[in-house]
Amino acid sequence: MSQYLLSTYAGDSKVRTPMTPEETQTFMERITALESEMKASGTFVFTGRLHDPDAATVVRSQDGDLVMTDGPFAESKEHIAGFYIINAGDLDAALAWAGKVVDAINHPIEVTPFFEMPGA
Amino acid sequence: MFREVYGQAVATLVRVFGDITLAEDAVQDAFVVASDRWLNDGIPPNPAGWIITTARNRAIDGLRRSARGRELDEQLGAVAGTSHGPGAEDWGEDEPVSDDQLRLIFTCCHPALRTEHQVALTLRLLGGLSVDEVARSFLVSESAMAKRLVRAKYKIKAAKIPYRVPAEADLPERLRSVLSVVYLIYNTGVDDPERASLRGEAVRLARALVELMPDEPEAAGLLALMLLSESRVPARTAESALVLLRDQDRTKWDRTMIEEGQAIVRACVRRDRPGPLQLQAAIQAVHCDADSFEATDWPQIVDLYDHLFSVMPTPVVALNRAIAVGETEGPGAALTALNAIAPDLDNYHLMHAARGTTLRRLGQRDAAKTAYERAARLAVTEADRRFLAQQIEELAGDDVQPDRRSASGGSHRSGR
Numbered sequence: 001m002s003q004y005l006l007s008t009y010a011g012d013s014k015v016r017t018p019m020t021p022e023e024t025q026t027f028m029e030r031i032t033a034l035e036s037e038m039k040a041s042g043t044f045v046f047t048g049r050l051h052d053p054d055a056a057t058v059v060r061s062q063d064g065d066l067v068m069t070d071g072p073f074a075e076s077k078e079h080i081a082g083f084y085i086i087n088a089g090d091l092d093a094a095l096a097w098a099g100k101v102v103d104a105i106n107h108p109i110e111v112t113p114f115f116e117m118p119g120a
Numbered sequence: 121m122f123r124e125v126y127g128q129a130v131a132t133l134v135r136v137f138g139d140i141t142l143a144e145d146a147v148q149d150a151f152v153v154a155s156d157r158w159l160n161d162g163i164p165p166n167p168a169g170w171i172i173t174t175a176r177n178r179a180i181d182g183l184r185r186s187a188r189g190r191e192l193d194e195q196l197g198a199v200a201g202t203s204h205g206p207g208a209e210d211w212g213e214d215e216p217v218s219d220d221q222l223r224l225i226f227t228c229c230h231p232a233l234r235t236e237h238q239v240a241l242t243l244r245l246l247g248g249l250s251v252d253e254v255a256r257s258f259l260v261s262e263s264a265m266a267k268r269l270v271r272a273k274y275k276i277k278a279a280k281i282p283y284r285v286p287a288e289a290d291l292p293e294r295l296r297s298v299l300s301v302v303y304l305i306y307n308t309g310v311d312d313p314e315r316a317s318l319r320g321e322a323v324r325l326a327r328a329l330v331e332l333m334p335d336e337p338e339a340a341g342l343l344a345l346m347l348l349s350e351s352r353v354p355a356r357t358a359e360s361a362l363v364l365l366r367d368q369d370r371t372k373w374d375r376t377m378i379e380e381g382q383a384i385v386r387a388c389v390r391r392d393r394p395g396p397l398q399l400q401a402a403i404q405a406v407h408c409d410a411d412s413f414e415a416t417d418w419p420q421i422v423d424l425y426d427h428l429f430s431v432m433p434t435p436v437v438a439l440n441r442a443i444a445v446g447e448t449e450g451p452g453a454a455l456t457a458l459n460a461i462a463p464d465l466d467n468y469h470l471m472h473a474a475r476g477t478t479l480r481r482l483g484q485r486d487a488a489k490t491a492y493e494r495a496a497r498l499a500v501t502e503a504d505r506r507f508l509a510q511q512i513e514e515l516a517g518d519d520v521q522p523d524r525r526s527a528s529g530g531s532h533r534s535g536r
Contacts, residue, residue, distance in 0.1 A: 002280050089280075090280040090281070090282040091230075091232055091279045091280050091281045091282065092281075092282050092286075092290075094279075095232065111279075113278050113279045113280065115278075
């Protein structure tokens with residue numbers, strides 16, 4: 001069994017139109033249904049939703065000191081907005097789950113395999 | 121023979137070891153041993169089996185020498201025998217398993233891989249072409265192609281792209297991707313003498329697919345399409361310039377290929393599960409049936425294009441249909457149809473070439489010249505450019521009277 005990161009990207013938050021309460025309601029129902037399906041099949045490992053990159057801080061070592069900078073590491077138009085970590089037998093299985101996430105959130109999903117630790 | 125055995129052996133060893141690079145290295149090693157041994161003892165009755173057995177044994181020896189291999193060996197001890205005992209040699213000769221090749225082609229053409237990687241992997245692993253041969257086919261350096269292959273294999277391994285024939289539900293779509301890779305390989309070899317061997321390679325791959333998946337009519341359709349198009353190759357060029365279907369010397373067509381292709385098309389018609397490749401093959405079969413351009417059954421060709429457009433509504437299909445309409449309804453109707461699709465195909469040389477020919481038939485010499493010139497700027501192959509230069513030259517000598525022939529003039533570019 002391998003693990004895959006299913007991540008979704010968001011662009012500039014200013015262009016996003018907020019969902020109506022009804023839309024939020026059905027969206028949440030779809031997510032809940034998807035996650036229970038993931039859990040029932042032993043697929044689910046972890047999920048998270050991230051704040052905008054404005055909330056990020058970068059910590060780095062500089063001449064032996066730790067230095068912090070405000071903002072994300074990479075300045076880009078898109079940033080990871082949320083992710084799932086899933087168990088899947090192979091890429092086809094992971095892609096099938098990614099398809100279900102796409103249907104639920106109506107947003108593209110990037111599927112990246114986790115590095116497998118030897119002996120793990 | 122080398123390429124075929126290479127493909128069979130790699131496919132089987134990928135199943136055995138679950139690792140493409142390991143399988144390739146082992147097969148290459150085995151060929152080095154073979155070049156020595158076969159020279160003295162002669163070619164064994166079952167070369168593929170010999171290569172597979174030798175490659176398997178050498179790969180296991182190699183694994184045993186590495187730390188990871190010793191670990192693996194302990195786990196596999198019971199199966200693989202003891203490290204230094206007689207073990208592996210006693211297994212007898214392995215047989216190539218045709219399903220292995222089928223599994224491997226689905227891995228190579230997995231939609232999670234970009235098209236150029238699918239094509240490169242298929243040619244390298246199943247076609248048995250060397251890295252340098254694949255590189256030359258795609259006009260890139262050997263080191264660039266080697267990098268491309270390494271990246272593709274890295275993704276297969278890291279992301280665990282499976283090595284299996286897809287489940288029934290996914291099969292039609294996944295097979296489409298395999299067939300389109302094979303057809304792309306064929307088309308890469310069209311009109312380019314340097315890359316002509318790719319066409320033979322594509323036909324060989326399609327034959328293997330038909331044998332492996334006898335119930336898939338589109339695989340048969342692809343084989344027929346390529347055979348029928350290949351049958352006309354001897355008549356397609358003269359003095360390095362393209363010769364249009366209407367001007368081809370039909371006695372130069374390869375009758376054996378035509379008969380085989382037409383027999384497949386007839387079998388597809390009986391099976392009655394049409395698809396885009398079978399319909400394209402049927403169109404080619406109608407062309408190959410005619411003793412002359414004028415004797416072509418154009419109404420049937422237009423019907424087939426209508427059917428094709430209903431399952432594959434692309435601008436290129438619409439272009440070919442428009443050209444066929446020029447033969448049934450005349451150049452005026454063809455021009456109307458061409459103008460409708462022109463914006464979608466503005467960067468496609470064949471659209472401008474078809475407009476040029478149609479405008480010429482209508483006596484619009486200046487507009488025809490502009491269209492041919494545009495086509496020549498967009499053309500990729502030397503044969504196409506030479507052909508277009510000829511057309512521009514001929515225009516100057518044209519009678520200004522429009523061509524009144526309704527069903528015989530012009531050209532048909534789809535039936536190359």
